[in-house]
Amino acid sequence: MDAIRIPAPAELDGLDDEHFRQVVRAFLAQNYPEDLRNPPKRLHWHENKPWYFKLAAAGWLCPGWPKEHGGLGLSPSKLIILTEEYERYGVARTNDHGIVMLGPLVIKYGTEAQKQQFLPKILTGEHIWCQGYSEPNAGSDLAALRTEAVLDGDHYVVNGQKIWTTLAMDANWIFLLVRTDKNAKKQEGISFLLVDMNTPGITVRPIINLEYHDEFCETFFDNVRVPKENLVGTLNKGWDMAKALLSFERIFLGSPRQSGYALSRLKLLAERMGVFEDATFQESYARLRLELEDLKALYETFVAKLKRGESLGPDVSMLKVIQTELFQRITDTMLEIAGENAGLLEPMEGNRNLNATGQFIQARPATIYGGSNEIQRNILSKNVLGMPG
Amino acid sequence: MSAALDDSDRQESIRMIRDSAAAVAPVGGDTKRIRALRQTLPGFDAAVWQQMGELGWIGLRVPEAAGGAGLGVAELGALAEELGAALAPEPLVAAGISAALLAAAGAQPELTALLAGTSLVLTAWQEKADTLEVPGTADGQRVFIPAAAGADAFLLPVREGAKLALYWQPAAGAALRTEYTYDGGHYGTLQPAPARKLADDVGAVLEQALDDAALVTCFTLLGGAERAFAMTLDYLKTRMQFGRIIGTFQALQHRAADLKMQLALLRASVEAAAATVDAGASGDARRAAISRAKVRAAEASMLITRQCVQLSGGIGYTDQYDVGLYLRKAMVLSNQFGSANLHRRRFVATAPETEE
Numbered sequence A: 001m002d003a004i005r006i007p008a009p010a011e012l013d014g015l016d017d018e019h020f021r022q023v024v025r026a027f028l029a030q031n032y033p034e035d036l037r038n039p040p041k042r043l044h045w046h047e048n049k050p051w052y053f054k055l056a057a058a059g060w061l062c063p064g065w066p067k068e069h070g071g072l073g074l075s076p077s078k079l080i081i082l083t084e085e086y087e088r089y090g091v092a093r094t095n096d097h098g099i100v101m102l103g104p105l106v107i108k109y110g111t112e113a114q115k116q117q118f119l120p121k122i123l124t125g126e127h128i129w130c131q132g133y134s135e136p137n138a139g140s141d142l143a144a145l146r147t148e149a150v151l152d153g154d155h156y157v158v159n160g161q162k163i164w165t166t167l168a169m170d171a172n173w174i175f176l177l178v179r180t181d182k183n184a185k186k187q188e189g190i191s192f193l194l195v196d197m198n199t200p201g202i203t204v205r206p207i208i209n210l211e212y213h214d215e216f217c218e219t220f221f222d223n224v225r226v227p228k229e230n231l232v233g234t235l236n237k238g239w240d241m242a243k244a245l246l247s248f249e250r251i252f253l254g255s256p257r258q259s260g261y262a263l264s265r266l267k268l269l270a271e272r273m274g275v276f277e278d279a280t281f282q283e284s285y286a287r288l289r290l291e292l293e294d295l296k297a298l299y300e301t302f303v304a305k306l307k308r309g310e311s312l313g314p315d316v317s318m319l320k321v322i323q324t325e326l327f328q329r330i331t332d333t334m335l336e337i338a339g340e341n342a343g344l345l346e347p348m349e350g351n352r353n354l355n356a357t358g359q360f361i362q363a364r365p366a367t368i369y370g371g372s373n374e375i376q377r378n379i380l381s382k383n384v385l386g387m388p389g
Numbered sequence B: 001m002s003a004a005l006d007d008s009d010r011q012e013s014i015r016m017i018r019d020s021a022a023a024v025a026p027v028g029g030d031t032k033r034i035r036a037l038r039q040t041l042p043g044f045d046a047a048v049w050q051q052m053g054e055l056g057w058i059g060l061r062v063p064e065a066a067g068g069a070g071l072g073v074a075e076l077g078a079l080a081e082e083l084g085a086a087l088a089p090e091p092l093v094a095a096g097i098s099a100a101l102l103a104a105a106g107a108q109p110e111l112t113a114l115l116a117g118t119s120l121v122l123t124a125w126q127e128k129a130d131t132l133e134v135p136g137t138a139d140g141q142r143v144f145i146p147a148a149a150g151a152d153a154f155l156l157p158v159r160e161g162a163k164l165a166l167y168w169q170p171a172a173g174a175a176l177r178t179e180y181t182y183d184g185g186h187y188g189t190l191q192p193a194p195a196r197k198l199a200d201d202v203g204a205v206l207e208q209a210l211d212d213a214a215l216v217t218c219f220t221l222l223g224g225a226e227r228a229f230a231m232t233l234d235y236l237k238t239r240m241q242f243g244r245i246i247g248t249f250q251a252l253q254h255r256a257a258d259l260k261m262q263l264a265l266l267r268a269s270v271e272a273a274a275a276t277v278d279a280g281a282s283g284d285a286r287r288a289a290i291s292r293a294k295v296r297a298a299e300a301s302m303l304i305t306r307q308c309v310q311l312s313g314g315i316g317y318t319d320q321y322d323v324g325l326y327l328r329k330a331m332v333l334s335n336q337f338g339s340a341n342l343h344r345r346r347f348v349a350t351a352p353e354t355e356e
Ligand SMILES: Cc1cc2nc3c(=O)[nH]c(=O)nc-3n(C[C@H](O)[C@H](O)[C@H](O)COP(=O)(O)OP(=O)(O)OC[C@H]3O[C@@H](n4cnc5c(N)ncnc54)[C@H](O)[C@@H]3O)c2cc1C
Pocket: A130, A131, A132, A133, A134, A136, A138, A139, A140, A141, A163, A164, A165, A166, A167, A216, A365, A368, A369, A370, A371, A372, A373, A374, A375, A378, B239, B241, B242, B246, B249, B251, B252, B310, B311, B312, B313, B314, B315, B317
C-alpha cells in the first residue's frame, strides 16, 4: 500500500471525509511523539511543546480557525473526525487557551493591530495563554470580580487576585477580566485586558489538585502596568465579549473529545477485567455508546452554526452539561468494574490505557469549570426556556 | 437478662467506644497526621496502632477467652464509623480478619501480640481483583493486601484437598511489592512462601471473616460520607455568591436533600446488616444482609463524596481541602471485599424473594 501523502493545510478541508481520516492517522503516526501517548495527567508546557511545535510547523495547530487567519478552516464533520483520531491515538491536550479561546475572540473583536500582534504568535507557539477570570469570591458569580485596572497615562495599573488559573505557570500571556468602573452596575464596569506575564508585579502560585497535580494556580497582580492598547473591544463592555468567549469555551467543553476518549478506554479496561462480554456490562456500555453518538450529532449542529457565521445562543450550555456528565458516567463505570484497581494511584499494570482512577478524577472538575453545570442549567431554564425569576 | 436491658447495655457500650475513638482519632480535628502519612511506608503510625491495641480495639470481636473483648459487629461498626470519619489509616479491618483466623487456629502467642498492637499480621488471601473467593493456590501471588509494608507476618490460606489450611509467613525476607493507592495508602503483592502450618482447615472461618470485613468496611464508608456531607452542608450555609448564601438556591437544597436520603438509607442498611449478624444469622441470610449493605455503601458513599466535591466548587478539587480526602478514601474502599456488582449478584443468589 502506498504511504499516504499529507496534503498542504489549505487542501485538507477539501478532502472527502474518509480520505481525511486516513490523512490524520498518517500524520499522527509520522509526527506524534510516542512517549506522549495517553499521558496519565495533563501535560505541562515543557512536556508537550515538542508536539505543539510539530503542529505549528505543519500548520495544523488551529483546526477550527478560518484559513485566512492561519487555521485549517475544517468543516464540523472533519473537526469531529480529527477529534476521534486524536482520541484513538491518545494525543495529549496542549496548552490550548490561545487556540480555543483567545484566538477566536481576537478574530471576532480585536483591532487589525491586535490581530497582527497576537494571532501569528499563537500560531508559532511564541505566546502561550491562560485565562484569568475567576477570583476567590467571584466564581459562579463572575461579574462580582474585583481585580481592578486604573488608567494612568498610557497604561492600566492592575491590582487584585485571580484563582484556579489553569496552567498559569506555563503561560507567558494571560487574558483578564478586570473592573474598570467601580460605580457602574457590576456587569457594566468590566473590561477585557491582555497582559504579558513577564510584567513586574505578577506572582503565580501553583495549587495542588485532587489528582496530586499542579495544574491550576493563584495569580496575584500588584501594580502591574499594562499598555492601554491591550484592551480588547470597548472599555467597560468586556462582559459581553467574555460571554461570547464563554460560548467558545462551552462548545469546546461540549466536544465529544473527553467522553470519546474515556469510552474507548472503558472498553479496554472491561476487556482486561474480563467483564466485557457480561450482559450487564454490555447493557451499560451500549447506553454510553448511544449517548456519545447522539452527543456527536448535537455537537455537529452547533459547530455548523458557527461555520455559517451565526453566533451561538445560550442553548450551547446543553452541550457542556451533556458532555461532562457523560464523561463522568463513563469514568464512574470504570471504577465500578475495576475492583480494587479503582483505588490505585498510578495506571494499573503500568499501562496508561488502563488509567481508570486518573480518568475518574479528571472527570470531577469538568462539571465545575467553564461555568458549573448548575449554572448551565440556570442559563437553560432562564435564557432558553424563559422561566420566570 | 431481658432483651431491653441487653439493648440499653449495648447502646452504652457503643457510646463508650465512640467516645474513646474520638480521643484517638478526633473527627473534625486537623488532618495533619493523616496527610503526613500519605504516600509513605508503612503509611500508618505504629504508636497509634499500639494504642488501638491497648484500647482493645483490634480484638473487639475476638472471644474473651482468647483475649478479646467478645463484642458484636455493631460495636466494631460504630468504631469503624468514627475511624472512617477521622480518616485513620491504621489497618483495623484487615487485622480483624487475621485475629479471627488466629483465634480459630488457637495460635495464642501470635494472637496476643496482634491484639496488643505490638505486631501486625495480615491475611494474604486474595488472588485477583473483585472477589471473595479464596483459591489458596500454593504459589499464586497474593494481591491487594492493604498496609502490607507494615506487616510483621502474613497468614496464607493454602488449599489442601478439600480443606483450606492456614500457614504463617514472616514478613522478613518475603517477596513483597507495594503500590500506592489514591488515598495515600498502599497495596502489597506477595509471593507466598508458607513457613509454618497453623491450622488444617480455616475455610469456613475465613469466609465469615471476609464477610465481616466487608460489613465493617461499610461502616468506615458511612463515617466518611457523613463527615464529608456535614462539611459540605456547612459550606452551603456559609459560601456567598450572587450576594446570597448558596444554600438558598433551591437546586442545591434539593441536591442536599437527595444526599441526606442516601445517607439515611446507607445507615439503615448497614445497621440492619449488623443487627442481623449479631442476632446470629448464618448462611445465606447472613450473606444476603451483608451484600445488601455493601451495595448501598459502595454506591451511596461514592455518590455522596462525588457530590460533595461538586458542591464545593473549585476548592473541592484541591488537595488542601479535606472533602477530597473522603472521595479518595471511598475510591479505595468501595470495591474492597467485593464491588457493588459482585454483591448485587450475590444478593440475588442468596436472598429468597418474600411471598406477597
Ligand atoms: C480544574 C479547574 C480549572 C479551572 N480553570 C480556570 C481557569 O483557567 N481560569 C479561570 O478563570 N477559572 C478557572 N476555573 C474556575 C471555575 O470557573 C470556577 O471554579 C467555577 O466558576 C465555580 O466557581 P467557584 O469555584 O467559586 O464555586 P462557587 O461559585 O462557590 O460554587 C459552589 C457550588 O455552588 C453552586 N452554585 C453557585 N451558584 C449557584 C446558583 N446560582 N444556583 C445553583 N448552584 C449554584 C456551584 O455550581 C457549585 O456547585 C477552574 C476550575 C477548576 C475546578
